[in-house]
Amino acid sequence: MSSFVIEGGRKLSGTIRPQGAKNEALEVISAVLLTSEEVTICNIPEILDVRNLILLLEGMGVKVTRHEKGKYTFKADSIDTSYIESDDFVRKCASLRGSVMVVGPLLARFGHAYFPKPGGDKIGRRRVDTHIQGMMNLGASMEYDNSKSAFFLQVPQGKCLEGKYMLLDEASVTGTANILMASVLAKGETTIYNAACEPYLQQLSKLLIAMGANIEGVGSNMLKVKGVESLHGASHVILPDMIEVGSFIAMAALTQSTITIKDVSYENLGIIPDCFRRLGIKLEQRGDDIFVPEQESYVIDSFLDGSILTLADAPWPGLSPDLLSVMLVVATQCKGSVLIHQKMFESRLFFVDRLIDMGAQIILCDPHRAVVIGHDHAFRLRAGRMLSPDIRAGIALLIAAMSASGTSIISNIEQIDRGYEDIDIRLNALGANITRQ
Numbered sequence: 121m122s123s124f125v126i127e128g129g130r131k132l133s134g135t136i137r138p139q140g141a142k143n144e145a146l147e148v149i150s151a152v153l154l155t156s157e158e159v160t161i162c163n164i165p166e167i168l169d170v171r172n173l174i175l176l177l178e179g180m181g182v183k184v185t186r187h188e189k190g191k192y193t194f195k196a197d198s199i200d201t202s203y204i205e206s207d208d209f210v211r212k213c214a215s216l217r218g219s220v221m222v223v224g225p226l227l228a229r230f231g232h233a234y235f236p237k238p239g240g241d242k243i244g245r246r247r248v249d250t251h252i253q254g255m256m257n258l259g260a261s262m263e264y265d266n267s268k269s270a271f272f273l274q275v276p277q278g279k280c281l282e283g284k285y286m287l288l289d290e291a292s293v294t295g296t297a298n299i300l301m302a303s304v305l306a307k308g309e310t311t312i313y314n315a316a317c318e319p320y321l322q323q324l325s326k327l328l329i330a331m332g333a334n335i336e337g338v339g340s341n342m343l344k345v346k347g348v349e350s351l352h353g354a355s356h357v358i359l360p361d362m363i364e365v366g367s368f369i370a371m372a373a374l375t376q377s378t379i380t381i382k383d384v385s386y387e388n389l390g391i392i393p394d395c396f397r398r399l400g401i402k403l404e405q406r407g408d409d410i411f412v413p414e415q416e417s418y419v420i421d422s423f424l425d426g427s428i429l430t431l432a433d434a435p436w437p438g439l440s441p442d443l444l445s446v447m448l449v450v451a452t453q454c455k456g457s458v459l460i461h462q463k464m465f466e467s468r469l470f471f472v473d474r475l476i477d478m479g480a481q482i483i484l485c486d487p488h489r490a491v492v493i494g495h496d497h498a499f500r501l502r503a504g505r506m507l508s509p510d511i512r513a514g515i516a517l518l519i520a521a522m523s524a525s526g527t528s529i530i531s532n533i534e535q536i537d538r539g540y541e542d543i544d545i546r547l548n549a550l551g552a553n554i555t556r557q
Contacts, residue, residue, distance in 0.1 A: 123531045124544060127553035128503055128524035131414075132377035134550045138365050138384060139165040139541045140190060140358035144320040146218035147297045148327050148356055149173055152182065152194035153225035154301060155331055157353030160193045164358060168538040173218050180204055201230055210236050210268045220251060220294055224302035227260055227273055228281060236270035250288055250295030257286045258299075258306050283308035283347055291316045291341065291435040297324055304333040306347040315343045318436040319359055319388045330354035360385045363442045364540065365410065366392050367515050370446040371547070372412040373401045374453055374523040376497065379550060381410040390437045398429060399447065399454055417496055420456030428491075432461035441465060445516040448472065448492055452480040453523065455496035461489050471513035474506045475520060503528040511539035518543070522552055 140163035149170070152159040164170060166189065174192070178184050181200040185193040203209055204226060213219035214236040226233035235252060252271060256262055258281040260273045275281055283306045288295065296316040301324075303310035315321070317339055325338040331354045334346040365384045372379045373396070386393075386408055393403050393410070400418030404411040421429050433441035441464045448460045452475060462468050466487045476482055478501040481493040503526030508514030514536035521528035530536075533556070536543060544554040 121531055122533050123529055123557045124518065124521075124533050124536075125555040125557060126518065126521040126528045126530065128521055128526055128528060129500070130375070130522070130551055130553055132372060132375055132379050132547070132550040132552060135380045135382055136368055136546060136550060137382040138360040138368070139167070141165070141320060141361040142167060142169065142363070142539050143293065144323050144358050145170050146173060147221055147294075147320055147324045148358065149177070149194070150218075150221035150225055151301055151324060151327055151331070152177070153180075153196050153199070153222060154229055154305065154328075155351040155353060156195070156197035158193050158195045159331070159353055160191070160355040162191045162355070162357045164190045164192055165361065165541050166190065167541045168534065169216065169218050172216050176212055176216065176219060176222070179209065179212070199230065204230070205232075205234065207268060210234050210270050214270070220248065221297055221301070223251065223273065224255070224298035224300070227255055227275065228302045228305040231275040233273050234265070234268060234270045235273055236268070250290055250292040251298045254286060254288070254295060254299035254312075255302060257284050258282060258302055258310065281306035283310035283345065285311040286313065288312065288314040290314070293318055293320060296321055296343075300324065300328070300335070300343060300345065303345045304328055304335070304347060304351065305349075306345075308347055310345040310347070312343040312345070313341065315341050316435060317341050319362070323356075323359055327354060327356040330356065359388055362389050362392060363440065363512075365389060366396070366443045367446050367519070367540075369396050369401065369403065369410065369412055370450045371519050371522060373399070373415070373418060373450050374519055376414055376416070377412075378414045379412050380406075381412070383408055384410050386410070391439055392443065395431060395439055395443075395447065396450075398431070399450055399458070400456075401450070418450075418454040420451065420454045420458050420494060422456070428457050428459055430459040430461055433463050441468070442512050444468070445471070445512040446519060448482075448490060449475065449516045449520050451492040451494055452482070452501065452520070453497050454494035457491060457493045459489060459491050463488060468510070468513065471509055471517065474504065474517060475501070478502045478504050478520060478524060480520075500525045502526065505529045506531070508532045508535040511535055515540060515543070518554075522547075
């Protein structure tokens, strides 16, 4: 188990560029399984989760060519169908959350796929019902394989997936992606209502359309798909990671630093900049960059009736749940109070115990809500020893440690590496002092 040793209290300065979007990468890389032709993808973040997904595809027989950092070509023309039924394949899928996205393409193209309970972050229950019900709506049968501890989805012999109108029980991002990828090769028309419409899904749709899919309603919560017989090769560029952009804004604010975040694809950030502004952080859009100036104090807004500000996650274009952890940490040094309401995941706020040990004033109301009373930088957080429970809590703890008085140690940083590429090297270039052990 590796660790970060962080010397806190150092100001940052300079320019940093966000990596490619992790969540989009997992979706579009899985989509290469839908065709036997070459698909080239640029701006791939070379992080642990993405590397593991690429290794999984190579194990299936996908030919992978790395042209340069972040640019890969995939060719899935000789998939080993016996391997995708093996215990080794199911075991590897179970350890990688992003592997759920290979199910739809495999089912659509080969007629069967295993769906193990996915691994990844320890942030409470993460249902897969939406995925499986969507596949069954398209005509797949499902049974549970006790020997593999996985669901086995199969198109009945002599039949094919057939389009259908469906109303999703939740606007699941990965569920929508999985069903969308399965439906592009289904016979007839599929309507997916209450679909997620995050930029990740819009980007996936654009890639699928470039591959020959027929999709209408991109960017809305109702997707209409007319199935085609086959897809062809294409090329695609992944957006900058909006979660990393938000993390850099948080780092600048908590360390009272001045930084410029380059090439953020501002039009795809949605409500994120305004949510940080509500915490009192001044942001300037400069072309496609964000400039965060140093401030003495960050004053939290209140609602118009004077009540305490609430920041809550919501389906796009609402606030991404992946940013609430870093916003919570920022609020510990703002002036005022804020209620953080994490609706989607029931265990994601438990990491605040570590922040309380560091001196933060936080009242954990229940698994979903925490009230933060800001110190207004009158009291610096104390250094401490911590363990990263998941990607987003891990980066939040790293941000806290960077602002703390003294030297902190964060263990289990493999969780951070799953979502942030060379984060220690990139932050050290801005003036941080982070050592990997």
